[in-house]
Amino acid sequence: MKSRSHNAQMVIERLGQKLNRQVVGSLAACVHCGMCTESCHYVLSHPGDPTMAPAWKADRLRKLFKRHYDWSGRVFPWWVKAGSVYTDEELEELKDIVFGKCTNCRRCSLNCPMGVDFATFNRLARGLLVRVGIMPEGVAVVSKDQWEIGNQMGVLKEDYLETLDWMSEELVDEVGDSGAAIPVDKKDADIVYTINPREVKYDPRTISDAAKVFWAAGADWTMPSEGWDMTNFGLFSGDDELGGTVARRVYDKVRELRGSKLVISECGHGYRSTRCEGPNWAADDIAFEMESSVLTMLNYIKEGRIKVDRTKNKGSYTFHDSCNNARSCGLFEEPRELLNMVVSDFREMYPNRAENFCCTGGGGAMSMAEYTPRRLKSAKIKADQLAATGADFVVTSCHNCVDGLNDLIKHYKLPMKVTQLVNLVADALVIEKRVAEPALVPQVAEAPALDGYTIMVVDDEPDVREFLCTVLEDNGAHVISASSGEEALDMARAEKPDLVTLDLSMPGQDGGVIYEKMKRDAELAKTRICIVTGRPELRKLIYEKDLPRPEGYLDKPVSEENLVLNARRILELAKEE
Numbered sequence: 001m002k003s004r005s006h007n008a009q010m011v012i013e014r015l016g017q018k019l020n021r022q023v024v025g026s027l028a029a030c031v032h033c034g035m036c037t038e039s040c041h042y043v044l045s046h047p048g049d050p051t052m053a054p055a056w057k058a059d060r061l062r063k064l065f066k067r068h069y070d071w072s073g074r075v076f077p078w079w080v081k082a083g084s085v086y087t088d089e090e091l092e093e094l095k096d097i098v099f100g101k102c103t104n105c106r107r108c109s110l111n112c113p114m115g116v117d118f119a120t121f122n123r124l125a126r127g128l129l130v131r132v133g134i135m136p137e138g139v140a141v142v143s144k145d146q147w148e149i150g151n152q153m154g155v156l157k158e159d160y161l162e163t164l165d166w167m168s169e170e171l172v173d174e175v176g177d178s179g180a181a182i183p184v185d186k187k188d189a190d191i192v193y194t195i196n197p198r199e200v201k202y203d204p205r206t207i208s209d210a211a212k213v214f215w216a217a218g219a220d221w222t223m224p225s226e227g228w229d230m231t232n233f234g235l236f237s238g239d240d241e242l243g244g245t246v247a248r249r250v251y252d253k254v255r256e257l258r259g260s261k262l263v264i265s266e267c268g269h270g271y272r273s274t275r276c277e278g279p280n281w282a283a284d285d286i287a288f289e290m291e292s293s294v295l296t297m298l299n300y301i302k303e304g305r306i307k308v309d310r311t312k313n314k315g316s317y318t319f320h321d322s323c324n325n326a327r328s329c330g331l332f333e334e335p336r337e338l339l340n341m342v343v344s345d346f347r348e349m350y351p352n353r354a355e356n357f358c359c360t361g362g363g364g365a366m367s368m369a370e371y372t373p374r375r376l377k378s379a380k381i382k383a384d385q386l387a388a389t390g391a392d393f394v395v396t397s398c399h400n401c402v403d404g405l406n407d408l409i410k411h412y413k414l415p416m417k418v419t420q421l422v423n424l425v426a427d428a429l430v431i432e433k434r435v436a437e438p439a440l441v442p443q444v445a446e447a448p449a450l451d452g453y454t455i456m457v458v459d460d461e462p463d464v465r466e467f468l469c470t471v472l473e474d475n476g477a478h479v480i481s482a483s484s485g486e487e488a489l490d491m492a493r494a495e496k497p498d499l500v501t502l503d504l505s506m507p508g509q510d511g512g513v514i515y516e517k518m519k520r521d522a523e524l525a526k527t528r529i530c531i532v533t534g535r536p537e538l539r540k541l542i543y544e545k546d547l548p549r550p551e552g553y554l555d556k557p558v559s560e561e562n563l564v565l566n567a568r569r570i571l572e573l574a575k576e577e
């Protein structure tokens with residue numbers, strides 16, 4: 001008898017424990033009609049490759065089910081194509097399929113006449129592999145952060161609270177009301193507002209824009225100091241225990257604050273995890289209401305609590321349905337209704353709603369750097385869809401889609417930008433003054449955002465270096481640059497920059513080594529460092545060492561807006577210390 005590795009045995013046993021009526025139905029029902037084939041973006045972008053077909057991918061798990069848990073596979077294994085796994089190499093091959101050839105977008109599920117939901121058991125297969133430690137490095141890193149730090153981007157509590165403070169100040173400046181603020185841990189508020197950690201790290205403007213909308217509506221709201229991350233990597237990794245733990249943290253905090261309603265910012269997988277799947281994973285009966293911020297903003301306009309002027313948002317806009325919001329949770333019409341209230345030129349993308357194609361960054365794909373070339377190739381269909389609209393902006397209610405779309409827009413060189421509804425609503429607000437006009441003061445031109453700071457850009461790729469330097473210079477910084485770690489160390493000692501943007505993957509001494517040297521050097525230890533990397537899995541070069549966390553962290557490709565916002569955030573917080 002063929003011997004079987006410990007991991008292979010564990011996977012088979014675990015499969016038996018995870019079978020339920022829905023999964024068995026999907027595993028047993030496929031008649032191999034092929035109707036789902038053309039619905040998958042991997043198939044459409046890899047013509048002639050049968051291993052991309054949903055039914056072929058599903059058969060890799062189905063054969064295990066048939067062999068070990070279905071009578072037909074035990075009696076006629078050759079007839080029903082039953083099979084088993086014996087080695088860790090075979091499990092690695094399964095990993096490549098379930099993590100690298102499917103974003104769990106569920107488009108094939110929708111097109112199956114037999115009701116086979118491949119994405120559901122693809123997630124199950126991911127969970128089986130995660131259980132034995134076989135997963136892409138990025139999945140391991142992000143899961144660890146969410147287990148241990150409480151959010152999937154490793155944002156520390158003090159950084160989160162400092163960012164809220166900073167956004168509160170921005171709000172006061174912007175609306176001219178000294179009483180405006182982002183309340184934290186306020187008890188008995190109508191709304192507890194939870195966000196995606198990406199907003200703290202890369203896109204704090206979405207927090208201040210949401211705060212502006214709540215302020216304009218006169219909302220009774222708060223943000224929690226803990227349990228604020230409504231994203232849930234358990235949805236992507238297939239780890240139900242992680243899913244339940246993360247969801248429970250959010251629910252418990254809402255109960256502790258005695259909030260009436262949990263509002264979830266624009267994030268497809270966060271919305272699906274927290275509102276739809278989380279109560280099951282956490283085995284929790286939720287007594288409070290949960291809604292997407294899209295509905296909250298839409299209702300504010302309909303109820304006359306905020307006024308908007310759609311002519312303030314110039315240009316043409318299309319809308320990308322996030323797979324999780326639309327296909328899995330039915331949020332089709334509300335975002336369109338809201339979008340039409342805040343822009344004048346909306347152009348539908350085809351196909352759309354439940355038939356829309358994935359941004360190709362879904363299912364956690366953005367954290368799995370090893371599959372990036374395949375992901376970007378599969379994004380061709382999405383790029384064609386976007387280009388056909390001719391719109392200046394693509395709007396999406398999902399932070400994951402923002403990253404996926406930005407990546408493919410850059411790769412396919414599309415003349416288009418990505419934005420979210422909260423940004424458009426905030427920009428369209430008609431604000432009626434609530435405070436006395438301040439005494440007239442002479443107008444002075446606002447200084448550029450990074451005026452007076454010296455920033456050192458360290459990157460071995462000339463085009464990236466040039467882009468970062470240009471953006472920072474255009475925003476007033478004095479910029480110096482280095483193309484290697486060695487050069488960076490010498491330059492940092494000589495020039496004493498206020499901030500360093502540091503690439504991790506460089507020939508010679510990589511960014512991890514340089515980071516450690518700087519943080520252990522008495523002269524350089526206080527220099528602020530923002531990691532800018534295209535290889536998120538390299539974070540462990542820093543995070544696994546006994547070192548302070550970097551002051552900032554950005555994944556490539558970096559948008560101009562994110563770079564400036566984050567540089568400013570780091571430098572402003574440094575001033576307060």
Ligand code: SF4
Nearest residue numbers: 030031033034036112
């Ligand atoms: S459409 Fe459904 S039944 Fe047909 S091959 Fe795809 S999964 Fe199987």
Ligand code: SF4
Nearest residue numbers: 040102103105106108
């Ligand atoms: S869930 Fe989406 S990515 Fe996965 S096989 Fe189906 S259509 Fe393809």
